[in-house]
Amino acid sequence: MNNTADKFILLFLRLITYAIVVVIGYILFDIIKNGISALNWQFVSSFPRRSGAEGGIFPAIIGTFYLVVGTIAVSLPLGIGGAIYLAEYADQGKFNSLVRLAIITLAGVPSIVFGLFGLGVFVLFCGFGPSILAGSLTLACMVLPTIIVASEESLRAVPKGFRDASLALGATKWEMIRTNILPYSMSGMITGSILGIGRAAGETAPILLTVAAFYLPRLPKSVFDQVMALPYHLYILATQHPEADRIRHMQYGTALILLLLVLGLSLGAILIRTHFRKKFRW
C-alpha cells in the first residue's frame, strides 16, 4: 500500500471517530444544559406530586437502584457460571455449538420480547405479579447473553500455560479454574457484565410489563412490590403526561440522573478493572 492511501485511510478513520464523539457530545451537552436547572437536592430526594409534574423522582431512583441490584444478583452468578461451563467444561460437540448459537441469537432479541416473556413466565406463570422480583428476573434474562459472551471470551483469553502449569502441579480442574483462571479473567468478566447491566438499567420495554408503576409515590416494602423506575418515568413524563410540554426540565432532569447512574456503573467497572489489572498482569 502506498503512502497516500495510508494517509487517506488514517484521515477517514479519524473523521469517523470524531463524528461519533461529536454526536454523543451533542446529546450529552443537550441533556446537561437542559437538565442541570432541575437538579437540586429536593429533586432527587422527594416524592413526585401531581403525577410527576412537580416534586422529585426519589422513588424512581430507588426503584431503578433495586432493579439494578436485583439484576446483578441474578445475572452475574448465572452468567459467569454458564460461561465457565462453556469455556472450561463443555466439549466442542454439536449440542454445545447449538447452545452458543442460541445465546448469540438471544443477545439480538428485541427487549420488548423479553418484556413479554417476563410477563408470561415471571408475572403470570410464577405468580410473582408485577414486582421487583419479576422485573429483575426479566432484566437478568435480557443481559445474560451479554454476560455469558463477555465472560467466555475473557476466560478463553487466559493463556494455556497457566492452565497446564496448575494441572501439572496436581491441581484438580476446579482448583485450576478457581486459583489460576478466574482471578485473571475476573476483570474482563465484571467489566463486560456491568456494561451490559448498565444498558439494561436504561431499558423501558422489559420493565414496562413486569414491574414499573406509572405513578407510585411510596417506597417498596418487599421484592413483591411494584416500583417506579427512571426510564419508564421519563417515558411517561415525555410522552404520556398531559402537561408534557410544560415539564421539559423534569424530563431532562430525569434523563440526567439516569445518565449519571449508568455512568456511575461504568466508572465502577473501570475501577474494578484497574484494580485487577494492577494485581495480575502478564
Add this chain to the structure above:
Amino acid sequence: MVEHSIYPKDMEMVITTNQVNFYYGPTQALFDISLLIPAKQVTALIGPSGCGKSTFLRCLNRMNDTIPLSRVIGNIFINQKNIYAPGTDVVELRKEVGMVFQKSNPFPKSIFDNVAYGPRIHGEKNHTRLTEIVEQSLRQAAIWDEVKDRLHANAMGLSGGQQQRLCIARALAVGPKSCSWTSRLRPWTQNQPRGSKI
C-alpha cells in the same frame, strides 16, 4: 519389550514403558516407545525438534489427557504402577510426577505465591512451613540468592532464565509431601539441547 537393557541387571527402574503409541487425533506422534528409566539418576532424552520428546514426557504425568481427541495405547509403569490403569487418580499422579515446561510459564503472582502454589492447593496452610518449603525449593533450583530480597515481587518481572528456574522451584515445592512415600521419584526437567541440533 525392552529385552536388551543397557543398564546393569540389578539396577532399580522407576519408569518402564511398554510399546507406547500416542496419537493426536489421526496423527501418530509416538511409535512403540519401550524404555527403562532408572531411579536416582538424571536421564536425558535427546532428539530433533518435533520428534516427540515433549509428547512422551506429557504421557508420564498424563498431561496429554487435556488434549482433545488424543489417545495413548500401551502401558507406562511408574514405581510398578500402571498409570493408565482405569481408576488411576490423575491429580495424585501429577503431584508425584512433577513437570517443568519447555516454555516457562510462571503465574502472574508473586514469586512466593508461585512456589507456594502447589503446597497450598494440597492443603498446606501453615505460613512458617510454607516459608520453609519456598526457601528450600528456591535453593534447590539455584535461584534463592537472586530473589530472596523480593519474594513478594511479581514473578513476571524476572528474566527468562530466572522464570525457568522459578518454574523448577515451583515443581520441586510439590515434591516433599507426596514424594516422601513414593521415595525415589524425582521431578522431571526437560532439557532442550541448545545450539546444535542433532
